[in-house]
Amino acid sequence: MANDTDLTDYIGHSVPRANTLALLNGRGQFVDDISLPGMLHVCFVRSPYSHARILEIDKQDALQSPGVVAVVTGKELLAYCEPWRAELTHLPPMQTALQYAMPPERVCYQGEPVVAVVAESRALAEDAAELVEIDWEELANVASIEEAMQSEGPRVHPEMDTNLAWSMELEQGELDKQFSAADVIVEQEFYVDRQTGVTLEPRGIIANYNSADGQLLLHHSTQVPHIQRAVYSKQLGIKESKLRIICPDLGGGFGLKLHIYSDEISTAALSVMLNRPLKFIADRLESFLSDIHARGHIVKAKMALTEAGNITALQLEDVAGGGAYLIHPRTSTIEPLLVGVCTPLAYDIEHYKANVSLVYQNKVPTAQYRGVGMPVASLVMEGMMDAAARKMQIDKAEIRKVNLRADDAYPCKSVTGETLEGLSQHESLDRLLEMCAYPQLREEQQKLREQGIYRGIGLVTVVEGTSPSPALYAAGGAPISSRDACTLRLESDGSIACITSLTEQGQGAYAIINQIVADTIGVKMDEVDILMGDTKATPFGGGTWASRGTSIAGEAALLSANAMKEKILDAVSQLADAPAEQLYIKNGKVIEIETEKVVLTLEELGRITHYRTMEFPQGFDPELVVTNHYSQRDHMMLYANCAMCLTLDVDINTGQVKLDQIWVVEDCGKVINPMLVDEQIRGGVVQGIGSALFEECIYDEDAQLRNGTLADYLVPMAGEMPDIKIAHVETPTLVTELGAKGCGEAGIISICAAIMNGINDALEPLGDVSLTSQPFTPEKILKAIGKI
């Protein structure tokens, strides 16, 4: 790009994101930075019990507290917000409970909001909240997954016979026959603890209802404004056309800001009730108590292999802990569903059976968080691969090579019926082994072992689902859109207004759309002005989740840009005496191909289309606006692949794991911006390091959360993180013109398994040690090696 200043060749280049400049100068605008005239603040009284009946609420003292405008109970709010049942009808039946904005009678988890206090400031609302007196009758609770599975004992929802929310069986091939004919059988049990997402910006909403015109405006820290609008509209009884959601800057999403939260929808209902603008921002303790949690699995797996290391059959049973409700509107079932569907994807496995299920607990609901089931699927699959390699004394790279499909095997169907297309697992693995100098790593490991250093090498080859079709959610009746769209408009100054349904949480959505539109039309990136995150202004779309932004909204932007280019050339051909086919656009100028002469600049075209319309022939419509949509309808997901290797050292006296180096080779199809792809992978890897080594929501036997602050719940900080080397194989998907798949979850899907494998690899000299319980804390490591 360097020399020719006319070049607008952006796709495939590491272009910086224009929308970081405001953030870098302290001029971003997050939801808590917004203040509306007359705005009041909401704070919630939350249940101190994990399961209890509300007997009586006395709010008199709270109402007398300074600055208090209203104190509202769940019963009183019922008239303003319909309760809901989360369900997807295309999956096996779900046993689903009614969930209220604030429950009128019974709470099902500690932290569930029961009374809202509205006051002139958050501090005054908190003062008054302390004065709300509630008589509780504590009920027997269900804390662990094991307790939830018991046929006798307490029920999270008394109207149900069991705590089983959902289950599904996937079966293909002849399992029994394969297991009885197997040369080798490997069995392992995996435990994955609960964690949470910890967006640095907590959840928040400002709801502003105006009874004069019946409009409800929400400034909302959400990844999915159109989806939220559909659900809020239904529950609040306000037409979608009267409900507008604006997304300010989002301080992280990671799937956490996709869901319907009691406190947020209560704030919207309260705004309607009180006819005032209201702000609710979760504080950090509330975040731990009410943000969705994630993971929470017990998985039993059994695998059959031939003597040569070929997998002949795989069987697994997954029970996931769902918490108190199926989260709305996605439900909490997709996490175990994807464990079932995705576990065998990476390898050529013909015989497979999975029983996956979800149970209720008196805990915060678990739901979609970065990776959704797939980090667990890879933990299980890659853990089984290493267990087999250990048992059979096969090298860990070798056993993978034996079982990966050939790179020319695609497209093909997985044993779970998924279409896999354009994977490059052998090429990626070969590149990885070369990049990390694998044989030398093994030699070095041997030397270190002789010196008493427990060096481990963790290797994984993973397939990741991205860019879902409507078959994943919308087929089940949920208002979850898988489409995206992009409107382009030639402005009066010749710039291009770009209005996309995609949203930004820092991944680089803004820049990617900017690159695609500018490059395709042939203008500089700063001639494209992007608007996103406003349901009243943007076309309809799914927003940002499931690694779908670049692949789906990017494709919509590409289709729109192609259409816009045609429209511009057609308009210019009307003005100049030249057919559109003889024209092209370069750096904002329309040029005649043959003569290389500038016919018209877009700036001039903007003036003519907006002011001097008489220059066009009668009957020509000079409104240069296009909108194109794209839905990925070819496959349930566009699968990408990732190979990862790491080295680490385990201190067998302290149980500490020190990460040494990490190498990643990723194939996410066409790369639009290498820098942003690398940063997505790095960010995902480091988040996954948190999952693997530190993060767990610690509950006691009464289902009380014990670590609700960032001083107690540990997340990765800069000090302990290694640098990460990344390379790419680019196999464009054939389903779109753009060719991009997703990349946002590859890191977190791969790293947990790589760390587990690395730790077990390190501990091999100590005999038959196998850690399979995440997070892999020093305590668990010391116990596994018999030190404590």
Next chain:
Amino acid sequence: MSNKTDISVNVNGREYTRHVSPRVSLADFIRHDLGLTGTHVGCEHGVCGACVVKLDGKIVRSCLTLAVQTDGHAIETIEGLSESGEISDMQEIFHKRNALQCGYCTPGILLTAAELLEKTATPDREEIREFLSGNLCRCTGYEAIIDAVEETARERQDGK
């Protein structure tokens, strides 16, 4: 709640006199009383570093500092540092290297890194990681941030 007191604080070179309640944190004071929303609140426990500001030239966590404690003192926030241009080179390098994603932690990181470079002209990567280990970034994985601080130090040494 009650017993509000008057405080006079110099913020970003400008004198402010305000009537504040003793329980108001410096973070809330800066954000809500002065409208300087570039300072963010992440954990309210002094752990995450999103609320870092400079108090008399040294970085502090404004969520652990009370507004009344700053009476008669000087505060600098990301807005002040941006306007004075004193960290514009670092901001430019953060932009170029994508050393931020959502940007919520960024003001705190910039102020912390700026202090490191005042103390140590050419820190190595380990020193940068160590100095920033009280600033939580949930998005980037830190590597780009370390790269950007390292490059800023190098460019300052080269006199660019």
